[in-house]
Amino acid sequence: MTPTNLPPSTVHRPPSVVALAGGVGGAKLADGLARLLPPENLTIIVNTGDDFVHWGLNISPDLDTVCYTLAGLANAETGWGRKDESWNVFENVKNLGGEDWFRMGDRDLATHLERTRRLKTGEPLSAITRDFCLRWGIRPTVLPMTDDPVPTIVDTIEMGELAFQEYFVHQRCQPTVKGFRFDGVERAQPAPGVVEAIRSADVIVFCPSNPWVSIDPILTVIRALTPNPSPAGRGGQDSPPPQGEGTGVRAAVAVSPIIGGETVKGPAAKMFRELGIVPSSLAVARHYGREILTGFVLDSVDAEWSGEICQLGIQPFSTDTLMKTPEDRLRLAKDVLHFVESLL
């Protein structure tokens, strides 16, 4: 089967897709899906566990990466921030002795300033995001996982608990990870539209984002999975799990963020290792498990794991998953949708 060679028009009656996304890899696949699906058939639910306040501003790095990518405004080289960016505010804040461990470009800063101003008026993040998307010409629905603060806390051996950006940017993922906590998740509500999107979706696609700190926060907010999965903790009472009774979801497919035992970007592989798990596509499939997943997309270089993934009760599908160019995003999105259709 070579779905890559099939023209997009062969995607008949396109499925209704909910994509769960974190940062760069997630944004890229979401962009591929956005170019294939009618906008009303795609809702992207984005991790906000990495949101934080810096320079007094409310910053939503994953949400911005997804939106900038979909709007064609993203910096393709760094994977974060805006293209054609200038750094005049940052350089001058630095000259005044301000905090300079988190770089923010001038155009990017406008997003944080206007979001912060509107949040202070009491407007929820989801409404602000909807309006920003409209102004940026983004047609699929982009939803933060929740309007409530659910900061991801990384527990480390050397430094104890660290707020996510403190771990990720300030400490450059150096400390050894012991575990994760999604602070306040027990009080958080999914953002308006999240539950509805899941209920009416044919399929949920887990983009190739970090399972521990990008996808798990979303799953935890929608109460499908506890942060440290155990059979008892799976499948909450209040909200629909990705697959399950009471939802229209007929498939849930994850795309592995781990290729050949390593991550393209970010600390996912390092986190697996530090938690005592050999990082691999199989480890990612096991992390979610068959209670959550119907299918699993792994890279061709990892095709050797297909048998073991199948034995988990999850349908494997291997293809080229590395997204270096915009064409790669489209190609992978096509492959994922073809695979999904085979599962429905």
Add this chain to the structure above:
Amino acid sequence: MTPTNLPPSTVHRPPSVVALAGGVGGAKLADGLARLLPPENLTIIVNTGDDFVHWGLNISPDLDTVCYTLAGLANAETGWGRKDESWNVFENVKNLGGEDWFRMGDRDLATHLERTRRLKTGEPLSAITRDFCLRWGIRPTVLPMTDDPVPTIVDTIEMGELAFQEYFVHQRCQPTVKGFRFDGVERAQPAPGVVEAIRSADVIVFCPSNPWVSIDPILTVIRALTPNPSPAGRGGQDSPPPQGEGTGVRAAVAVSPIIGGETVKGPAAKMFRELGIVPSSLAVARHYGREILTGFVLDSVDAEWSGEICQLGIQPFSTDTLMKTPEDRLRLAKDVLHFVESLL
């Protein structure tokens, strides 16, 4: 007497000067004084009545204009903001539907961001200003008039009471002025160093700033003058007036912001007219009165008023007061200091 032609070295034993300054004109004379006097002989007390919060940031327009001018960072053409400025944040905030009636450049914005961040930690404006001056290489002492909020409220016929920047920038000074109020001034304390600087000064120089909304707020905070001057209201009990018992001040000299019946920049002349007073150098001298002033510097084109100013009990001195170039600033500062020496 042609003091302009005397070299700076003839200023022997330089006087200790406190300059009161508002925006552009005040900043220019302060800059001239800063180039003539040893830094320890100059303290500039700046109006903060026009401070306001915009985009969630604490903005001190007069303080910034004075500091940028002294640091050589000011935009000479606009009279506000920074030179070599870019507008990437502003344009992007505008694209997101944010408020765009108050323009802020990227470099300028860094000042507001870092000031706001530090104010939120509880640091007073005067301490933040001291540190910024150090980083910008400004050697004279620059003090905000107070660390407390004392917003200038402009009462207008058409729109009632307006916050100063709402009147000044958003409404472009169009509404007709009825009066002014310095909100909270009765609870405000002069910033640390203000009273001490005045007590140890030989002379107070009122820079050519708007009497109603730049100098009066400062005088009101130091309790030398009530906003609507009346004999009963002059000379408070708590703090030293510019001239008076208990202070070392031997002279107080104002430089007229009105030349030939008009202001170089800003609404001072319009304000005089709307309050029923013909705008002129004489009107400015009368506004302060001899209870406050020893001497008064007016432009050569207004020399005709010298006799009447003298009759007010205030020593007049006429010279070229227009400051178009950096050399003009130096020349006027020299003239003012020579005049001051003749009064001491």
